[in-house]
Amino acid sequence: AFARPAKRVKVGEILHFEVEGVYTLSAEILSKKAGELHLKFNKSAAELDAAIGLAGEMPLPPYIASKRDYDDKDVEDYQTIYANEKGAVAAPTAGLHFTDELFDKLKAKNIELVFLTLHVGAGTFLPMTVDETDDHIMHAEYGYIDKDNAIKLSDAKRSGKRIVAVGTTSLRLLESAATDEGVILPFADETDIFITPGYKFKAVDVLLTNFHLPKSTLFMLVSAFTSLDIMQNAYKYAIENDYRFYSYGDACLLEISR
Numbered sequence: 339a340f341a342r343p344a345k346r347v348k349v350g351e352i353l354h355f356e357v358e359g360v361y362t363l364s365a366e367i368l369s370k371k372a373g374e375l376h377l378k379f380n381k382s383a384a385e386l387d388a389a390i391g392l393a394g395e396m397p398l399p400p401y402i403a404s405k406r407d408y409d410d411k412d413v414e415d416y417q418t419i420y421a422n423e424k425g426a427v428a429a430p431t432a433g434l435h436f437t438d439e440l441f442d443k444l445k446a447k448n449i450e451l452v453f454l455t456l457h458v459g460a461g462t463f464l465p466m467t468v469d470e471t472d473d474h475i476m477h478a479e480y481g482y483i484d485k486d487n488a489i490k491l492s493d494a495k496r497s498g499k500r501i502v503a504v505g506t507t508s509l510r511l512l513e514s515a516a517t518d519e520g521v522i523l524p525f526a527d528e529t530d531i532f533i534t535p536g537y538k539f540k541a542v543d544v545l546l547t548n549f550h551l552p553k554s555t556l557f558m559l560v561s562a563f564t565s566l567d568i569m570q571n572a573y574k575y576a577i578e579n580d581y582r583f584y585s586y587g588d589a590c591l592l593e594i595s596r
Contacts, residue, residue: 339374339375339377339460340373340374340375340460341370341373341374341375342373344370344372344373344374344375347367347370347375348367348370349367349368349369349370350366350367351366351367352364352365352366352367353365353366353367353377355389355393355394356393357389357392357393358392362389363379363380363381363389363390363393364379364380365377365378365379365380366378374460387424395408395412396408396412396413396416397427397428398412398416398585401551401584401585402584402585402586415434415586416429416434416585416586417429417434418430418433418434418436419436419437419438420433420436420453422453422455423455423457423482425455425457425480426456426457426458426459427457427458427459427460428458429458429585430456430458430504430505430507430508431505431548431584431585431586431587432504432505432506432508432546432547432548432589433504433505434585434586435546435589436504450490450494452487452490452491453487454481454482454483454487454508454511454512455481455482455483456479456480456481456482456507456508456510456511456529457479457480457481458479458507459477459478459479460477471532471534471558474532474555476530476531476532476555477530478528478529478530479507479510479528479529479530480527480528481510481511481514481515481525481526481527481528481529482525482526483511483512483515483522483523483524483525483526484524485524488515488522488523488524488525491512491522491541492520492521492522492523495520495521495522495541500543500544501541501542501543501544502542502543502544502545502546503542503544503545503546504546505546505547506545506547506550506556506559506560509533509542509545509559509563510529510531510533510559511525511529512541512542513531513533513539513540513541513542514527514529514531515541516540516541517540518540519540520540520541522541532555533558533559533562533563534558534559534562535558535561535562535565535566536562537562539562539563539594542563542594543593543594544591544592544593544594545560545563545591545592545594546589546590546591546592547560547589547590547592548583548584548585548587548588548589548590549573549576549581549582549583549584549587549588549590550583550584551584557569560592563592563594563595564592564593564594564595565595568592568595572590576588576590
């Protein structure tokens with residue numbers, strides 16, 4: 339968990355959370371590193387999800403939460419229609435643009451949909467705090483691609499079809515699972531891949547993504563995928579034309595620069 343300000347809490351302390359007017363949920367702080375806490379709750383795994391759901395709110399990004407109060411609609415709005423597995427701390431926001439109607443239109447054009455799992459980690463909210471990319475430690479996130487989908491994706495690459503990643507999370511997972519020859523293998527592991535300009539992409543040909551925060555690892559990724567000049571021009575155009583940025587914002591479709 340993240341704590342702010344973290345200096346107010348100490349290892350060994352017990353945190354108490356209000357659930358429907360009663361403080362029945364508590365957690366011991368086992369360790370602390372910067373603003374991150376490792377907590378041990380007083381509930382079993384079966385009870386914990388429900389208790390946290392009652393005590394907490396949807397974890398919106400700071401640039402949303404600082405501008406307005408939490409809204410009950412965020413539970414649905416800040417969630418993709420195809421989310422299936424619990425584990426992510428944030429939505430893969432490029433996927434928020436998709437509706438069942440849009441999926442039907444894609445299928446009508448013989449565009450095959452392949453679903454992957456990547457649990458977005460808490461580090462997605464953290465900015466870079468170092469000047470050199472070599473000094474940055476990328477957060478690890480768990481991803482999963484089953485055998486059938488790995489075969490579908492590899493066959494598509496082999497036949498000359500393009501792989502379109504929806505969101506940087508999907509791209510990072512696909513690149514982590516790909517060989518140097520572009521074969522996508524089954525994957526069930528954590529990935530801390532850090533993509534910066536100069537990276538040679540192996541799996542993804544097109545990326546659908548939102549507009550990201552400046553000086554972020556995600557902006558480095560999209561600059562690596564196209565080029566810094568292209569992204570700077572795209573952002574300039576977006577600003578001049580009142581595009582919406584970040585999680586609830588507009589998307590851009592990027593083709594890889596070879």
